[in-house]
Amino acid sequence: MKIGTVILSIFLVFIISSSVVAIPENEVFGSYPLIYKVYPNPYTKGEGDEFISIINPIDRTVNLNGYSITDLEGEIFFPPFSLPPGKTCYWAYSSEEFKKSFGFYPDFAYIVDTNSKTKMIDGRIKLANTRDEVILKKNGKIVDVLVYGDSDYREGWTGKSVEKPREGQILKRNSFKDHNNREDWKSPKETYCGQTNFRPEEFKFKGKVIAFTSPDSSFLTxxxxIDKAEERIYIYIYTAENLALIPSLKDASKRGVEIKMLVEGSPAGGMGEDEPRFLSYIKDIGGDVRLTKDPYVFNHQKFAILDDVTVVTSENMGYSGLPVDNRYGNRGFWIAICDKDVSAYYLKVFLNDWNCASSFEGEKISSFGLERGYVPIGRYEPKFESKIFDGEFTVFPVIGPDFSIEDNPLIDAIENANDKILVEVFYADLLWRENPLLKGLINAARRGADVYILLDSSDYNVEPDKIDNDDFVRYIEGLGEDHLHAETIDKDGLLKLHNKSMIIDDSVFISSFNWNRNSFMRNREAGVLIYNKELARYYEDIFWHDWGKSKIERGTLIMILCLIVAFVSFLVWKRFKVTRNKK
Known part of the structure; x- marks a missing residue:
């Protein structure tokens, strides 16, 4: 068995089985086990990994003898089995298919692999994908109920059903105090088969960080x-097609550097014209390329690991996000963190998703040339060179959807902001009312922190017939908060504002997160929050430069008008004085 597979299996065991579930001390429980997780709509053909789990939330061991689970069409009956406090047990349709998906065998199954320790029990259930009921009984008496989709079953259940699960979604109990309604199953984070469960970590180190930005200094930096890498270059990016990167990567491969490229297999709108050939060249120079798939809607992250250096960015590796000519391209932030422990954290994310990805077959190199016909040139005036910062840094990786909502260090930073929060974001979905960032920013402004939000102004982001960035600006203005400001950028040479970053007092956050529900709840995303005053000032200067493109004309005009009025008033006063003296 390959080491990567072992790591993945161990990781999935940790996610799904979690030997003991932490039960909140302030919750009051009944006297029985509860339905904990239900997987009714699997990705797999045949759906043999469908499962139901129950948990013991009480303070004593429960014997499952006499318990059963039914969906009113089939029923399974548990044999004598001790379930300790805080422990879960799993029933699956097929023990082997369950193991393939989750890395360990269930306790019980209808179809049992001969090599497993799974127990075969009487009866079977086959849950409907979009509507059904799961009923836990003891000696025929209802103990707990889950109703999902448009099922109209209501015995032991009140109110509306839980929303029908999407493909691959695991319904998971949110409350161990049983209310017998959908609130028990409502959570800010959806759970899907194969998702990871990375947790927040804090890293403190004394060393170097390199700050840079697109379009000014991203390609060169x-x-x-890449030219300094000696052991590995692992790139995990949404899209990559800038053929101008190939010569540097080819030289790295000749030096013996291991190159791995992991990209989204089905980006919105499909791969760009040059992306298949870019990926084919990576394979041709000796690199390895894989394409991501389920369980995420999109693998939208943008980071790279070069030896012990971690690069995190808001940009893809295309012609606008990583422009060769820095007079053309998007505004986006980049950062390179030179620390072994930080790179080890992102490496775990990369390797986990790498092991779940499929191989890219590539095209014949002879079918196309390396050189692109042109290098895009724009009229932006580059101003911001990369800068190396030596000092002490505190770093918090942010991985989505694992902790993009709950336990997110970024949300904590917003809640603790005292002075200012400066935001550049490509797109903000005003219809996502649960947006924790927006709520945090409004609250920060009400506390007295100055909050500025700058959004992209491309045509598709300010269309009159849909709710988008210009409507977001009007919404912010309508709140009437003195410390809360929003504008769309006057691009003035930039292709678009593609950034997804913040400066919060003395910290900076750089990421791939767009402001919509999918990005925070269903995409693989990555970012980093890093504390260092001088570093934050570097990105703050860029922000005020960009904000000036939307506000400076108005401010400058007011200042000029004031000077003109003052000057004219002075001339009038002087002439009046001269005239008066003559009289």
Whole structure:
């Protein structure tokens, strides 16, 4: 068995089985086990990994003898089995298919693999994908109920059903105090088969960080980092098609550097014209390329690991996010963190998703040339060179959807902001009312922190017939908060504002997160929050430069008008004085 597979299996065991579930001390429980997780709509053909789990939330061991689970069409009957406090047990349709999906065998199954310790029990259930009921009984008496989809079953259940699960979604209990309604199953984070469960970590180190930005200094700085790599270059990106990167990557491969490229297999709108050939060249120079698939809607993260350096960005590796000519391209932030422990954290994310991805077959190199016909040139005036910062840094990785909502260090930073929060974001979905960032920013402004939100102004982000960035600006203005400001950028040479970053007092957050529900709840995303005053000032200067493109004309005009009025008033006063003296 490959080491990567072993790591993945161990990780999935940790996610799904979690030997003991932490039960909140302030919750009051009944006297029985509860339905804990239900997987009714699997990705797999045949759906043999469908499962139901129950948990013991009480303070004593429960014997499952006499318990059963039914969906009113079939029923399974548990044999004598001791379930300790805080422990869960699993029933699956097929023990082997369950193991393939989750990395360990269930306690019970209808179809049992001969090599497993899974117990075969009487009866079977086959849950409907979009509507059904799961009823836990003891000696025929209802103990707990889950109703989902448009099922109209209501015995032991009140109110509306739990929303029908999407493909691959695991319904998971949120409350161990049983209310017998959908609130028990409502959570800010949806759970899907195969998702990871990375947790927040804090890293403190004294060393170097390199700050840079698109379009000013991104291509030059990234290729310099590639040219210095000695052992590995692992790139995990949404899309990659800038053929100008190939020569540097080819030289790295000749030096013996291991190159791995992990990209989204089905980006919105499909791969760009040059992406298949870019990926084919990576394979041709000796690199390895894989394409991501389920369980995420999109693998939208943008980071790279070069030896012990971690690069995190808001940009893809295309012609606008990583422009060769820095007079053309998007505004986006980049950062390179030179710390072994930080890179080890992101490496775990990369390797986990790498082991779940499929191989890219590639195309014949002879079918196309390396050189692109042109290098896009724009009229932006580059101003911000990369800068190396030596000092003490505190770093918090942010991985979505694992902790993009709950336990997110970024949300904590917003809640603790005292002075200012400066935001550049490509798109903000105003219809996502549960947006924790927006709520945090409004609250920060009400506390007295100055909050500025700058959004992209491309045509598709300010269309009159849909709710988008210009409507977001009007919404912010309508709140009437003195410390809360929002504008769309006057691009003035930039292709678009593609950033997804913040400066919060003396920290900076750089990420791939767009402000919509999918990005926070269903995409693989990655970001980093890093504390260092001088570093934050670097990105703050860029922000005020960009904000100036939307506000400076108005401010400058007011200042000029004031000067003109003052000057004219002075001339009038002087002439009046001269005239009066003559009289």
């Amino acid at each position: 990234l290729t310099e980092l």
